[in-house]
């Protein structure tokens with residue numbers, strides 16, 4: 001015990017550490033509270049280790065040498081923001097867990113301008129009086145989709161709820177059993193209907209629904225017909241669903257609104273890039289659908305938003321619904337969405353400027369060139385014999401519950417480790433300063449060039465160096 005007591009004297013004092021030049025320097029960027037807490041915590045760990053006889057004098061002196069580094073690391077960690085950028089090596093373009101769609105940088109510059117200055121958000125500059133926040137998006141949405149009118153709310157789930165609550169409160173909405181979907185985050189069509197006050201009238205069967213099923217269900221309490229795009233799953237084999245065009249004949253005959261939840265809301269025919277055809281918003285409007293809802297941050301490639309386009313009489317009614325205030329979009333969203341939509345005036349520009357479309361349409365030759373460039377950087381920076389790189393063929397996914405069966409050919413860098421654990425390596429990449437998210441399959445790691453950007457190649461290489469060092473015990 002006596003010996004132990006002497007060891008405690010080797011622990012530096014909080015005030016002494018605060019006087020250290022390097023600690024003083026980080027006070028420029030890290031709040032003093034975090035620095036002091038970090039010093040206390042590191043000292044406490046040291047004290048614990050001594051108390052439990054885990055350290056001798058030599059160990060303590062060794063630890064004291066690194067103490068300032070440990071404190072700085074700890075303080076920087078405390079100061080780091082919880083929501084941070086990551087690198088998407090998974091190849092899933094609209095990855096729901098890591099932020100869905102990326103926004104073009106020019107678009108964000110405009111958002112900064114709007115957010116850091118006053119704007120005409122709800123001000124009519126011509127009349128010099130109160131205006132509407134929905135006015136900024138209406139014209140551009142009408143121009144692109146061909147609809148009569150448009151409005152935007154927080155997300156597509158809110159859009160569906162608002163539409164049903166406005167049109168079908170305590171009345172029936174007919175929908176096919178094959179379209180009673182659940183998408184991620186517990187959005188289920190039957191539950192949303194119940195919340196909205198609409199009464200669900202499911203018709204047909206899981207695999208087959210016919211037009212007559214809809215017609216037989218129509219009665220005096222019917223408020224509308226609903227079609228839901230089964231974004232994230234497909235029924236294959238002996239199937240039949242009723243097309244929006246067919247429902248159009250019914251809706252005219254019985255004078256009922258036809259509603260379609262498109263989910264992804266693609267505005268460009270993606271089959272041009274070898275992807276499966278996904279119904280576009282324009283097609284829905286053309287087939288006579290009265291109200292179409294879709295997301296802003298899935299295939300559209302903009303900010304999170306729920307877009308509603310269709311007949312003016314219904315949009316007007318929705319604007320009067322008190323839920324609209326609860327679901328309203330903020331100025332960041334309006335600004336980012338308007339600027340993203342502007343790209344769609346020319347399809348070529350949209351594909352070039354919108355990251356989601358760009359990543360989905362990039363050619364295999366381009367991917368191969370990217371793979372070679374990344375491979376060369378990795379070979380130059382990493383000479384560790386325990387780690388091997390190889391360019392391999394693989395498949396990417398669209399993600400975001402869009403085109404669920406689609407496998408797009410891609411190029412990956414495959415990383416193979418020799419006598420080091422790939423799962424530990426995967427974890428250490430995830431814990432890197434800029435976390436790197438990858439796919440591990442059969443003991444190999446894959447980095448898909450479709451979702452890794454050129455500007456991230458060097459970060460990726462540094463992350464791999466960090467990960468390898470951590471595995472080999474060079475860093476804790």
Ligand SMILES: *Cc1c(COP(=O)(O)O)cnc(C)c1O
Nearest residue numbers: 155156157229231262263264295
């Ligand atoms: C994704 C999706 C939604 C929900 O959209 P959010 O923008 O995530 O709220 C609703 N319906 C369908 C068919 C979808 O695919």
